[in-house]
Amino acid sequence: MAGAIGIIGGVGPMAGLDLARQVFMQTKATSDQDHIDLFLVSCPRLIPDRTEYLLHGGDDPAPGIEACAQRLSAMGAAAIGVACNTAHSPRILSRVRVPSGVVLVNMIDSTCAFIAEHFGKGKIGIIATLGTIHTGIYDEYFARYPDLELVKAPEQTNRSVHEAIYHREWGIKSTQRPTPQASEAVKGAVRELGQAGCSAVILGCTELPLVFQGQSSFEGIGLIDPTEVLATELIRHTQPDKLIGIKL
Amino acid sequence: MAGAIGIIGGVGPMAGLDLARQVFMQTKATSDQDHIDLFLVSCPRLIPDRTEYLLHGGDDPAPGIEACAQRLSAMGAAAIGVACNTAHSPRILSRVRVPSGVVLVNMIDSTCAFIAEHFGKGKIGIIATLGTIHTGIYDEYFARYPDLELVKAPEQTNRSVHEAIYHREWGIKSTQRPTPQASEAVKGAVRELGQAGCSAVILGCTELPLVFQGQSSFEGIGLIDPTEVLATELIRHTQPDKLIGIKL
Structure with a gap:
């Protein structure tokens, strides 16, 4: 039996479920039994806030991520993904070790490789929370792809995207389904x-793809969901014959 | 540290995620770190089709369910739930053993207890897949509550609900979001x-609550989501102080 897929969730909890959902959506299956074995470990107390660590020297999340990876490996996971953009900072993830024979699939590296393959060269935008933007995680990975240029929106626009995610009344985290106000803010940023x-444009936060309801482009601009890319890579590392693949 | 919540998923895969999502939604949390530890095991090949076993003597799903429960217990789960109505047939679940100190929370028993507490006595309807209806699982549990009478819709209506779930073009499993045609079929059955x-009315299949977008009643008729009830019971068995509770 091929190895299982392991997901380190809890960062946040819903992001772990979104990654698992995308694995199931990207799997060729006509019955429950066609799906690849998958384990999810959601232990948020083990993994302190990533943005806090990067920007203000808070507690180190790396040991907790490693502990989760070891649990998943012990259960039989052959390919493991972390459902959090900020955890992919090289200052965190490069210190996480996994047992030999197990692959820790890097979401942002996979996203850059996907973009290089499908968009070749040129400018690629990013929208995300202010944490992801200000910690410069995507910049660090894009530095390895000289043909690609990462473009950020003006600070004012980044703030409106952040509000579209976090606003207590009309933000997507509160309302679950995007309100017209949140949708307009996000679409405006992509247009810009x-x-x-x-x-x-990279939709660098789990809530953002909800605005586009699975569309792969908006007004002629390609939309890239790193969680979806990670899901396909987890399948490729375990049972590649079952991969549907992202439609562009 | 309090015990974790364990979820036996894979039956089907999306139902496991729905149960996990409802646990997170029912948890009092203002940050990721406030959430209860949760493990999900999705090994669909271990657990043969439940309806097939009950109606046509197919392979026994009980040993696979027990294997998943044991894995979850070994990881530290104190309360375990199975995200599948049909697996709750006493002919299956009564043979699943868990280590001492671990609780296997019964979704349908919990749902009956919830109904008895909040609706007292009288007629309670059910809509679900034909598999859940014909295997008579809810009838077996309702037999323990003499004040409650379980009412099924006419066969024609049950078939239209089944189509609303499974139809390849407009069924909820295919479209993810309920189409007007599927919504009308489900609402018509509740009205009837x-x-x-x-x-x-018990919404005895993971897809059905999507039609009502989290509403707890429709045209004055209460709506009961067994997955939501199970989620609250899993929290009650692990960290009851964190339970939000179902609003009626």
């Missing part, structure tokens, strides 16, 4: 990055 | 059971 010459 | 004197 398109006008700045970006052929595609 | 209300007219037959039911004060509440």
Whole structure:
């Protein structure tokens, strides 16, 4: 039996479920039994806030991530993914070790490779929480791809995207389904990055793809969901014959 | 540290995620770290089709369910739930053993107890897949509550609900979001059971609550989501102080 897929969730809890959901959606299956074995470990108290650690020297999340990876490996996971953009900072993830024979699939590296393959070269935009933007995680990975240029929106736009995610009344985290106000803020940001010459925009936060309901482009601008890319890579590392693949 | 919540998923895969999502939604939390530890094991090949076993003598799903429960117990789960109505047939679940100190929380028993507490006595309707209806699982549990009468819709209505779930073009499993056609079929069935004197209707399949977008009643008829009830019971068995509770 092929190895299982392991998911380190809890960062946040819903992001772990979103990654698992995308694995199931990307699997060729006509019955329950066709699905690949999957384990999810959601132990948020083991993994302190990533943004806090990167920006203000808070508690180190790396040991907790490693503990979760070891549990998943012990259960039989052959490929493990972490459902959190910020945890992918090289300052965190490069210190997480997994047992030999187990692959820790890197979401952001996979996303960059996916973009390089499908969009070749040029400007690629990003929208995300202020934490993801200010910690510069995507910048660090994009530095390895000289043909690609990462473009951020003006600070004012980043703040409106952040509000669309976090606002207590109309933010997507509160309402679950995007309100017209949140949708407009997010779509406006994508439009702005398109006008700045970006052929595609990375939706660097789990809540953002909800605005586009699974569409792969918006007004001619490609939309890239790193969670979806990670889901396909987890399948590719375990049972590649079952991978549906992302439609562009 | 209090024990963790364990979820036996894979039956089907999306139902396991729905149960986990409802646990997170029912938890009092203002940060990721406030959430209760949760493990999900999704090994669908270990657990053969439950309806097939009950109606046609197919392979026994009980040993696979027990194997998943043992894995979850070994990881530290103190309360375990199975995200599948059909698996709750006493002919299956009564043979699943868990280590001492671990509770296997019964979704349908919990649902009956919830109904007895909040609706007292009288007629309670059920809509579900034909598999759940024909295997008579809810009938077996309701037999323990003489004040409650379980009412099923006419076979024609049950078939239209089944189609609303499974139809390849407009069924909820295919479209993810309920189409108008699926919504009308499901709402019509609830209305019909209300007219037959039911004060509440059990939405006995993971896809059905999507039609009502979290509403707890429809045209004065109470709506009961067994997955939501199970989620609250899993929290009650691990960290009851963190339980939000179902609003009626």
